[in-house]
Amino acid sequence: ATSFTQTYASRAEKHANQAARALLETIERKRSNLCVSVDVTKQADFLRIIDVVGPYICLVKTHVDVIEDFDYSVIERLQELSTKHDFQIFEDRKFADIGNTVALQYSSGVHKIAHWSHLTNAHPVPGPSIITGLASVGLPLGRGLLLLAEMSTKGSLATGAYTEEAVRMARASPDFVIGFIAQRRMDGVGLREGESAGDEDFLILTPGVGLDTKGDGMGQQYRTPRQVVLESGCDVIIVGRGIYGKDNGANPDAVRAQAERYREEGWKAYQERIAA
Ligand code: S5P
Numbered sequence: 001a002t003s004f005t006q007t008y009a010s011r012a013e014k015h016a017n018q019a020a021r022a023l024l025e026t027i028e029r030k031r032s033n034l035c036v037s038v039d040v041t042k043q044a045d046f047l048r049i050i051d052v053v054g055p056y057i058c059l060v061k062t063h064v065d066v067i068e069d070f071d072y073s074v075i076e077r078l079q080e081l082s083t084k085h086d087f088q089i090f091e092d093r094k095f096a097d098i099g100n101t102v103a104l105q106y107s108s109g110v111h112k113i114a115h116w117s118h119l120t121n122a123h124p125v126p127g128p129s130i131i132t133g134l135a136s137v138g139l140p141l142g143r144g145l146l147l148l149a150e151m152s153t154k155g156s157l158a159t160g161a162y163t164e165e166a167v168r169m170a171r172a173s174p175d176f177v178i179g180f181i182a183q184r185r186m187d188g189v190g191l192r193e194g195e196s197a198g199d200e201d202f203l204i205l206t207p208g209v210g211l212d213t214k215g216d217g218m219g220q221q222y223r224t225p226r227q228v229v230l231e232s233g234c235d236v237i238i239v240g241r242g243i244y245g246k247d248n249g250a251n252p253d254a255v256r257a258q259a260e261r262y263r264e265e266g267w268k269a270y271q272e273r274i275a276a
Contacts, residue, residue: 002187003201004233005274008033011201019118019144020178020203023088027058027236030086033229033266035059035205036259037092037240040248041068047077049249053259054085059119059205061090061238064111075116090205091117094148096125099133107137114138121146121181124166131169135176144178149186152208153219164190170202179203183223185233206234210242211265225262229269237266 003011012024027033036053038060040046046067050060060082067074082089091113095102102122106114113120114137122130124147134145149166150158158166163182167190170177179202180186186204188197210222222242228234243258245251 004185004187005276007274008235008270014199015178015201016175017144017178018142019088022118023059023144023203023236026086026088030056030058031267032056032058032263033236033270034259034263035061035090035236035238036243037061037063037207037238038244039063039066039240040244041066042248043067043069043074043077045248045250046074047081048252049244049255050078050081051085052249052252052255053243054081054087056256056259056263057085057087059088059090059236061092061240062117063092064113065093070110072110072112075112079116088118089116090119090121090146093117093120093122095120095122095130095134097130098126099129099136101133102130103133103137106134114141114143117143119144119146119178121148123148124162124169128169128172131173131177135173139176143176145173145176146179146181146203146205147177148182149180149189150182150184152183152206152221154215154221155219166190167202171200174200179205179235181205181207182234183208183228183232203236204234205236205238206232207238207240209237209239209262211261212242216241225265226269229266230273233273237262 008024009028015021034057147166149163206228249255
C-alpha cells in the first residue's frame with residue numbers, strides 16, 4: 001500500500017523524523033487532520049482562538065510576524081496551550097533566502113522560530129542550500145521542514161518543472177524535509193528514469209480549504225476537505241478564515257462550531273480514503 005491508503009498511525013511508526021512522527025501520532029490520537037491557521041494581529045485574539053480550537057486540531061499554524069503587540073510571552077502562552085490541548089506548532093515563515101541568511105532568520109531575531117516551532121516551511125527557489133542552512137539549525141532540535149511545492153493561489157508559478165524540482169530537493173534531504181505544502185499527493189513526482197520512490201512518505205499539508213466560499217477576492221482559491229484529502233490525497237487540511245471568520249474569532253461558540261465541522265469533514269474524508 002502507498003501512503004495514500006496507510007493509516008496515520010502506521011506511517012508514524014516508520015517515519016525517521018521526530019517532528020513528522022509527532023505530528024502523525026497527534027493526528028491519530030486526536031482523530032484530527034485539521035490544522036488551524038491563526039492569522040490575527042492581536043495577542044489576545046490569537047491566544048483566545050487557539051484555546052477554543054485546541055481540542056479539535058492536530059496543529060496550529062502561525063504567522064507570528066503579523067502580531068502587532070508581539071513579545072516573547074506570546075510564545076510561552078502558545079507552548080502552554082500546545083501542552084494543554086496536545087497540538088504541534090508550525091510557523092509558516094516561508095523562508096526564501098541563501099543558507100546563511102535563513103539560518104539566522106530561523107534561529108535568531110525577535111521570534112527565534114526554531115526554538116518553539118516544530119515545523120516550518122521554505123520556498124525551494126534558492127535551491128538545495130536553503131535546506132542546508134535551515135537544517136543546520138533545525139535538525140539538532142528535532143525539527144521538520146516542508147517545502148512549498150505548489151501554492152493555492154490563482155496564477156501560482158509553482159507548477160510543472162518547479163514542483164518536480166522541489167520534490168527532488170526533498171528526496172535528497174529525507175532526514176529534515178518531511179513533506180510539502182501542496183495541493184496534491186507527491187509520491188513519485190519528478191522521479192528520473194531508473195529511480196524508484198522506495199518507501200518515501202511525504203506529508204502533504206494543504207491550505208486553501210473552505211466549505212462556504214470559493215475564494216477571497218485576493219487570489220486565494222478554496223477546495224473542500226473531501227476534495228483535498230480524498231480526491232487529492234493530502235494529509236492535513238489548513239483552515240484559517242473558514243474557522244475564525246471575519247471578526248477575528250470574536251464569538252468563541254462560532255469558532256468552536258467551525259473547528260468541529262472542519263475536523264469532522266477532514267476525518268470523514270480520511271476514513272473513506274483508507275477504506276479505498
Ligand atoms: O499556497 C499557500 C500556502 C500557504 S502556507 N496558500 C496559503 O493560503 N497558505 C497560507 O494558508 C496563508 O499564508 C494563510 O496563512 C493560510 C490560508 O488562510 P485562509 O484564511 O485563506 O484559510
